[in-house]
Amino acid sequence: MHSFRYLEGRLHVENVDLESLAEKYGTPLYVYSQGTIEDHFKRLDAGVAKLDHLICYAVKANSNLAVLQTIARMGGGFDIVSGGELFRVLKAGGRAANCTFAGVGKTRDEIEFALKEGIYCFNAESEAELRYINQVAGELGRKAPVALRVNPNVDAKTHAKITTGKSENKFGIDFDRVLEAYAAVANECPNLEIRGIQMHIGSQLTSVDPFVEAVKKVIPLVEQIKERHGIKFFSVGGGIGIVYKHMLDSGDATWWSQESAEKHPLTIQAYTDAIVPLLEPLRLRILMEPGRFMVGNAGTLLTRVLYEKKGNAKTFKIVDAGMNDLIRPTLYEGWHQIVPAQAPADNSTELADVVGPICETGDFLAQNRDLPPVKAGDLLAVMSAGAYGFTMASNYNTRPLPAEVMVHGSDAYLVRERQTLDDVVKGERLLP
Ligand SMILES: *Cc1c(COP(=O)(O)O)cnc(C)c1O
Numbered sequence: 001m002h003s004f005r006y007l008e009g010r011l012h013v014e015n016v017d018l019e020s021l022a023e024k025y026g027t028p029l030y031v032y033s034q035g036t037i038e039d040h041f042k043r044l045d046a047g048v049a050k051l052d053h054l055i056c057y058a059v060k061a062n063s064n065l066a067v068l069q070t071i072a073r074m075g076g077g078f079d080i081v082s083g084g085e086l087f088r089v090l091k092a093g094g095r096a097a098n099c100t101f102a103g104v105g106k107t108r109d110e111i112e113f114a115l116k117e118g119i120y121c122f123n124a125e126s127e128a129e130l131r132y133i134n135q136v137a138g139e140l141g142r143k144a145p146v147a148l149r150v151n152p153n154v155d156a157k158t159h160a161k162i163t164t165g166k167s168e169n170k171f172g173i174d175f176d177r178v179l180e181a182y183a184a185v186a187n188e189c190p191n192l193e194i195r196g197i198q199m200h201i202g203s204q205l206t207s208v209d210p211f212v213e214a215v216k217k218v219i220p221l222v223e224q225i226k227e228r229h230g231i232k233f234f235s236v237g238g239g240i241g242i243v244y245k246h247m248l249d250s251g252d253a254t255w256w257s258q259e260s261a262e263k264h265p266l267t268i269q270a271y272t273d274a275i276v277p278l279l280e281p282l283r284l285r286i287l288m289e290p291g292r293f294m295v296g297n298a299g300t301l302l303t304r305v306l307y308e309k310k311g312n313a314k315t316f317k318i319v320d321a322g323m324n325d326l327i328r329p330t331l332y333e334g335w336h337q338i339v340p341a342q343a344p345a346d347n348s349t350e351l352a353d354v355v356g357p358i359c360e361t362g363d364f365l366a367q368n369r370d371l372p373p374v375k376a377g378d379l380l381a382v383m384s385a386g387a388y389g390f391t392m393a394s395n396y397n398t399r400p401l402p403a404e405v406m407v408h409g410s411d412a413y414l415v416r417e418r419q420t421l422d423d424v425v426k427g428e429r430l431l432p
Contacts, residue, residue, distance in 0.1 A: 003033040004246075004300065004383065009343040011381055013300065015410040019341045022302045022379050025403050026418060028321035029302040030390050032062075034070055034408040036298035040268075041074050044290060047272030051279055051286045056100050058238050058291030059085040061387040066406045066415035067295060068092035077120070079238070079289040083110035086117065096120070100198070100235065100287065102149070104129070104170055111136045111144075121145045123198045123235070125172055127181050130189060137191035146185065147196035147235065150178045150221065152214045156202030156239065161332050165201025165214060172199065175221070182225055194229040196287075197222055200237025203292060206266050208274045211239070215278050222282060235287035236275065241266050242296040244335050244384045268293070292387040299386020301326050301402075302341070303365075305378045306357070315352040317374060322356025323363040324396040326382060326389050330362035334388075338365065341379035344372035354380070358397050390416075395424050 003014045011018045013033050021031055044055060056077040059068065063085060068078070069092040077098030078089045089099060096117035101110075104125040111133055114122065124130045124146050137144035151172030156163050164171040173181050178197075185192050201214050215236060222234050279286050303321035310316075328334030338354055349370040356363045365382055374380065393401050400419035405412050 003036050003298075004381070006343050011339065011341045011343075014407050016407045016412050018300070018302060018381060019379055021405055021407075021412055022304070022341070025405060025414060027302050027304045027379070028325045028402040030299055030385065030402055030404040031302060031412075032064075032067065032295070032299045032386055032404065032406050032415075034066075034298075034406050036386075037067065037070050037295055038074065040290075040294050040298070041071065041076060043268050044272070044288065044293070045074075047268055048276055048286065048288065050276055052284075053286045053288065054098065054233075056098070056235070056287050056289045057294050058289045059089065060391055061291030062295040062299070062389070063088050063391050064404055064406075064415055065092045066404075066413065068094055070406075071294070077287075079291075083107075083113045086110075086114055086119070090117065100147070100289070102198070102200070102289075106133070108132075108136055112140065115140055115142050115144055119145070121147050121195050121233070123147045123149050123196075125149045127173070127184060130181070130185055130192065134185075134189035134191045143191055143193045145195040146192045147194075147198045147231070147233070148173055148178055148181055148185075149198045149200070150175055150218055152199055152201065152217050154201055154210055154214045154217060156205050156210045157207060158202045158204050158239075158241070159332050162203040163201075164203070165199065165210075175217070178221060179224065182229055186229060194225075194231060196231050196233035196235060196285075197225055198235035198237065198287070200235075200289060201239060203239050204241040205239045206241040208266055208270050211236070211271065212274050212278070215275055219278065219282065222284070226282070226284065231284065233285040233287055234279070234282060235289060236279070238289040238291050238293070240268070240271055240290050240293035242292055242384065242387075245337055246297075246383065294387075296387035297384050299384070299389060301382040301385040301389060303380050303382060305374055305376050305380065307376055314368075315350065317352050317354045317371070317380075319354055319356060319365065319380060321365065321382065321402070322358040322397070322399065323360060324358060324394045324399050325356070325402055326365060326385055327392045327394075328385075328388055329365055329367075330360075331392075336365065336385060337383040338369065338371065339381050339383065340372055340374050341381055344374075348373060358399075395419075398424055400424055
C-alpha cells in the first residue's frame with residue numbers, strides 16, 4: 001500500500017498536504033509516511049507469524065534515524081553493512097543483539113565495534129573474512145557468532161546491477177564450497193561460533209519464482225549444516241520488489257488515474273504463501289532482510305520545476321532535484337512515477353524529460369515521459385523514492401543534501417535538516 005492521494009485536488013501523504021511541506025521546508029525534500037512503513041512491517045510480520053522469525057530491516061535502503069526508530073519500536077531487527085549503520089541503529093534505539101552484519105569487506109574497526117556491542121551475527125562472505133574475524137575475536141578474547149552467506153547461483157531476473165545470487169557476482173560463497181567452508185570454521189577457527197546460514201539473491205524481484213527456486217535449492221544444505229554444526233537460524237535475505245507505477249486516486253478522474261497500474265505478481269501474500277511452508281519444517285529461526293519493501297513506497301521526493309526548455313528533439317522540464325538527490329534512474333534505469341502536487345484541470349499530456357541541474361548527461365529523473373502540462377514554479381512528486389533515495393544522495397556539484405520529513409497522520413516532523421553550505425565544506429582545510 002501507500003498513503004498518497006489527492007484530496008480536493010491537492011496531493012497528500014496521510015493527512016498532510018505536500019505543497020505545504022514544500023513551502024515550509026523547501027525543495028528538494030524527501031517526505032516519508034510512517035503509517036506506510038508500519039503497515040508494511042505488520043503485513044510481513046503477520047505473513048510469517050507461523051515461523052520463529054526476526055525481520056531484520058536492511059538499513060541501507062533508508063537509514064534515517066526516525067525510520068530506524070520506527071522499525072525498532074515495532075520490534076524489528078536490522079541488517080547492517082557497515083559500522084556506520086550499526087552506529088545509527090544504536091542511536092535510534094535499536095539493539096545490536098538484533099543485528100546481522102553483511103557485506104564483503106568488513107574492516108578491523110567494524111568487526112571490533114560489532115563484537116563489543118554484541119551483534120547477533122556476522123554474515124561472512126568469504127573464507128578469508130572468516131579467518132580474519134576469528135583472529136580479531138581471538139585478540140579481543142571473545143567468540144564471534146558467524147553465518148556464511150551462500151551464493152545459490154540462481155537468476156533473480158532483476159536488473160543486472162542489483163543481482164547478487166549468481167556465481168559471477170562478488171557476493172557469498174559458492175554453493176558447492178559452503179560445506180567445506182563450515183568444516184574449516186569448525187576445525188580451524190576456535191574463536192568463531194557457527195550460528196546460522198544466510199542468502200540474498202538480489203533486489204526488486206517481481207516474481208516469487210526465484211525466491212522459491214533458491215530456498216528449495218538451499219534447504220538440503222541448511223539441513224546438513226544444522227545436523228553437523230547445530231545452527232540456529234536461516235536468513236532468506238531481502239529483495240521483495242515493489243510497484244513503482246500506481247493508480248493515484250484523484251477524486252475527479254484526471255489523467256493519471258486512467259493510466260493502467262503496473263501488473264505485479266509479487267504481493268507479500270504470494271511471497272509468504274510460497275516460502276513459509278518450505279521453511280516451517282526446518283525448525284530454525286527464520287530471518288528476513290527486507291529493505292525496499294519496507295520503505296520504498298513510503299517515500300516521495302518533492303521537487304519544483306525551475307525552467308522549461310523546448311529543443312529540436314525534446315522538451316525538458318528542468319527541476320531543482322538532480323541525480324545527486326536520487327540516483328536510481330541513471331544508475332539502474334529505475335523508473336519513478338512523477339505526478340504534480342496540484343491535480344491538473346484536464347487529461348492533456350505532453351512528452352518531456354524531467355532533468356536536474358547537475359552537469360551530467362545522466363542527470364535525469366525521467367525520460368520520454370507523458371506528463372500533464374506542468375510549468376515553472378509547479379511542484380512535482382517523484383514517487384516511490386523512500387528506498388535507495390536519500391541514502392545514495394551525494395554532495396556532487398556542491399549541492400547540500402536535502403531535508404527529510406516524516407509524516408504521521410496529520411503531523412509532520414523534520415527528521416533531517418537541510419544541509420547548509422557550511423555543512424558541505426565542514427572538515428575541509430585550506431593549505432597554509
Ligand atoms: C541490500 C540487501 C538487502 C535488502 O535488499 P532489498 O532489495 O532492499 O530488500 C538484504 N540483505 C542484504 C545482505 C543486502 O545487501
